[in-house]
Amino acid sequence: MAKAMTKSKLVETIAERTNITKSRAEEVVNTIFDTMADAMSRGEGIEIRGFGSFTIRSYEGYTGRNPKTNTPVEVKPKKLPFFKVGKDLKDLVASKAHIPLPEDDDDDDDDKSDDNDGGDDEL
Amino acid sequence: MTKQEIIESVYAKVGGFSKKEAQDIVEAIFETMKETLANGRKLKLSGFGNFVVRDKGKRPGLNPRTKEKIVLDARRVVRFRPSPVLKAMINGEKAPDSDE
Numbered sequence: 001m002a003k004a005m006t007k008s009k010l011v012e013t014i015a016e017r018t019n020i021t022k023s024r025a026e027e028v029v030n031t032i033f034d035t036m037a038d039a040m041s042r043g044e045g046i047e048i049r050g051f052g053s054f055t056i057r058s059y060e061g062y063t064g065r066n067p068k069t070n071t072p073v074e075v076k077p078k079k080l081p082f083f084k085v086g087k088d089l090k091d092l093v094a095s096k097a098h099i100p101l102p103e104d105d106d107d108d109d110d111d112k113s114d115d116n117d118g119g120d121d122e123l
Numbered sequence: 124m125t126k127q128e129i130i131e132s133v134y135a136k137v138g139g140f141s142k143k144e145a146q147d148i149v150e151a152i153f154e155t156m157k158e159t160l161a162n163g164r165k166l167k168l169s170g171f172g173n174f175v176v177r178d179k180g181k182r183p184g185l186n187p188r189t190k191e192k193i194v195l196d197a198r199r200v201v202r203f204r205p206s207p208v209l210k211a212m213i214n215g216e217k218a219p220d221s222d223e
Contacts (some may be wrong), residue, residue, distance in 0.1 A: 004165035005156075013155050027137045028148050033171040035132040039124040041212040051153050052201070056213060058196030078165040079213050081172075090201070092161040094174060097177050097199040101163040101178060 003105075040081050050088035088093050126153070160201055172205040 003009075007029060015025040036046055040056055047053040061077040085093070126149065134145040156174070159166050166174040180199040207219045 004167050005159040006167045007169055010155060010166075010168075014148065014152055017155065018151050020148065021210065024137070024139075025148070028133055028145075029152060031133050032129055032152060033151060035129055035136075036124070037134075037171060037209055037212055040209070041215070044124055046127045046129075048129070048153060051157060052203075054203075058124070075139050078210075079212060081205050081206045082204070083174075083201075088127050089160060093163075093199050093201055096161055096163065097178070097197075099163070101176060104165070111174060120165055 043079070048086065049084050052086040052089060053084050055082050055084070056080070159172075170205075170208045172203055172209055175182055175202050175204070176200070177202060 004026075011022055011026045011029050014029065017020045020024070021030075027067050039046055040054060043056050045055045045063060046054060051072075058079050062075050064075045065071065066071045066073050094106070130142070130146045130149045133149055134140060134142050137145070140148070155201050156166055160174055162177055163176045165176070169172075175198055179200055182195050184193050184195040185191065186193055205213075211218045
């Protein structure tokens with residue numbers, strides 16, 4: 001339960017669930033995320049009803065400062081994908097909010113901070 | 124881009140499925156992703172990004188329009204953190220050597 005769902009576990013689950021081979025399931029999973037990444041790299045948004053939507057936000061460049069050395073740092077303009085959770089998924093997640101979250105099973109730093117996402121997790 | 128276009132892309136690029144089969148499999152994938160997150164599990168899609176579920180405590184806030192003090196309720200949210208590969212693609216840069 002507490003283990004993260006990785007792409008390869010997703011592939012296995014889908015193979016079982018839809019009765020296709022793992023290699024076919026893998027092709028489909030890869031095609032889906034490649035298709036989505038391609039759309040976003042064209043600047044296109046994606047809407048998956050019930051799951052959520054992705055939009056591309058543009059950020060202007062600015063001169064930052066390294067807080068340790070106080071040296072100015074040029075931050076270039078960039079684009080980042082922004083995910084907004086869909087109503088179905090949002091309600092589903094909220095409906096289980098009384099159940100404690102499972103322990104993390106890895107040491108990724110991908111969820112330690114909220115510093116890199118514009119701050120507004122809910123629009 | 125909509126889910127329908129993703130289904131069509133799967134149908135066109137992965138041979139051997141009928142449109143109905145392609146649709147059923149794509150739906151099953153998003154359903155599985157939803158169930159995973161509903162159970163509070165992390166979803167790690169290498170090369171694309173990670174979806175994580177976080178609990179947010181209740182906190183004081185302001186109504187941005189009236190500046191009135193309000194209490195924002197505790198809630199459970201889904202966050203997406205794009206992988207370095209996806210970020211590079213979106214910015215038209217060369218993908219970094221390693222993902223994650």
